[in-house]
Amino acid sequence: MKINYTLLFLLIFSCQLMAQEHGNKHKRPAPGAVEITGEQDEATKANAEYINHGTFLKEALLKLPLKTVPLIDSTSFDSFIDIDDYKPIDADLFMLPKIYKNWHSKNYRICTINAYRLHLSENFHTVVATVLKADFEMETRLINYDLKGNIMGSQMVSYDEISEGWRRYTSTIEKKKIIRSYYMSPNEDDVPVMEVNFIKIKPNGALYEMGIDDIFFDLVADVFDIPSQRQMPELNKFKILPNNPNLAVVVVPEIAAGSEEDGYFAFNTHIALANVAAKKITHYYFESHKTNGWTSDAIRLAQISIDTAPYFVTENKRAFGLRLHFWGSSQVNPYGEQSLSLFELSGKTLKKILHNFTVEMETGEWDGDCNGEFTDHNKTLAMTGKKSGGYFDILVRNKITHTTAFKNNGDCDSRERTTVKTSILKFDGRQYQRGN
Incomplete structure (x- = not known):
């Protein structure tokens, strides 16, 4: 000096x-x-x-x-x-x-x-x-x-x-x-x-x-030109992949131009895979609001979560999931839904191989006091050893719970009936579909 x-x-x-x-x-x-x-x-x-x-x-x-x-x-x-x-x-x-x-x-x-x-x-x-x-x-x-x-x-x-x-x-x-x-x-x-x-x-x-998640939300927004006024930060998501701690999934929904009307929103999908150390996007996926099902109105898109369960679609290829959580606004007709999409790495892009598959659903009708009926579907997915189109079939186990609520001697009581159904998702060369 x-x-x-x-x-x-x-x-x-x-x-x-x-x-x-x-x-x-x-x-x-x-x-x-x-x-x-x-x-x-x-x-x-x-x-x-x-x-x-x-x-x-x-x-x-x-x-x-x-x-x-x-x-x-x-x-x-x-x-x-x-x-x-x-x-x-x-x-x-x-x-x-x-x-x-x-x-x-x-x-x-x-x-x-x-x-x-x-x-x-x-x-x-x-x-x-x-x-x-x-x-x-x-x-x-x-x-x-x-x-x-x-x-x-x-x-x-x-x-x-x-x-x-x-x-x-x-x-x-x-x-x-x-x-x-x-x-x-x-x-x-x-x-x-x-x-x-x-x-x-x-x-x-x-x-x-800024936390590490904010840094990557900004990176995706800057690279793909998502203005701040078209973001809903509470829906942004960031998660490091447990099988590769140097890679993270980043989700930044974009409010589609012209879609905002009386509490209604439609979102374009922006999903990126980013190198955490280099702060660089390695893979990217975009889908228009016209086909992705990302809408929020009376049935509100309340949350997006990243699912990193071990979805091994082949012996050496692991997919990750994106879950959309929806909630209805009606008190007497409660409604909730959770859908799952799966994505895999494909070259320098991300490829969707399962589209908005409903894994949870809650429906019902009641009088606001006690009497009513409710049905819950809760599905779990497990990879099988059998293949279709070069990818492992997925076994879906659906636990269905039907609840009846009623008055009994002045008190609110209920009874449940549970059934389990199974089905198979098969890969058709492009995406997983429900098998025959």
Whole structure:
């Protein structure tokens, strides 16, 4: 590092002076602001200050240099060699004491030394500010403010320190996420250890660290151009394959254009197989809402789950399943259904070999009090040793439970009758079908 130590120590001891010099600028009356007299209530005064703060913040923000994304922020002590590199901002106006709780402490020397702005959205403002903290630490933070000047979220994007050991953060800042890398070496001569994490930038400016599932949901959405407004995140699914922990199944349903009407939705199917380590899609499957049966209306698509049971369709080929869970909205006519589809790897794509086979169904009719009749179908699948079309037949065992509920001496009572039926699914060269 080419550090100007004289300059560094001058900066350390002048942090509080910088804060005083640049503080209070936002307390001047805003252009066109209405004067609030002592006779007006405190709520009106607070509201005026609230509005003025947002105005002042926007004015100060527009004076900062604008950078475009994607960009790499690797701010370090090497970034500040000359005095002209130091351009502090008004810490109070940018509400930095809300982020750094010891900002105004006499025993905690901290000050801003530079900042720039980004245009990530029309819905919030973004500032990236560098602060010198303690004696030998430098940190750069991305901060999002709503249009009234409130902090919506902040995350460190780069960090540097002067010490016997060595650790640094750098970040790639994109429109919708931050990819942050952490480098650490106990001794300067050691090979650095690196870790990477991902931070989501939400449409309202909030920030949160992404889990591994969020990372792959975003990857599928980006690669296959699924806009956020056409996603229903509660239906997204991610699961690592137990037989290959470096591969994961990722499901991102897409609300079909023009399908939203009075609570009705139809979804296009997006299923990907991804390499977890490389964060790369290896296999992909798409199906239109016109043929996939992924609809949600009075019979609601409540959940999607990934089934990784050992569906060995041949001696060396294992399929995985996707289950759709539907629930009806009627109280007196309860309805539930669960269907299973199976997929196999085929070249660089995924191939559906079983389409929406009903494995569970609950139906009934009752008076809302006690009297009624209910029927449950619960099917289990088992691979057999016999083949059709080169694939093992599937034995289906259907347990059917019929329940009658009735009043008995004023109490609600019930009786059950259970039967079991079996059937066979055979592969016809394209998909599994019910056999004769």
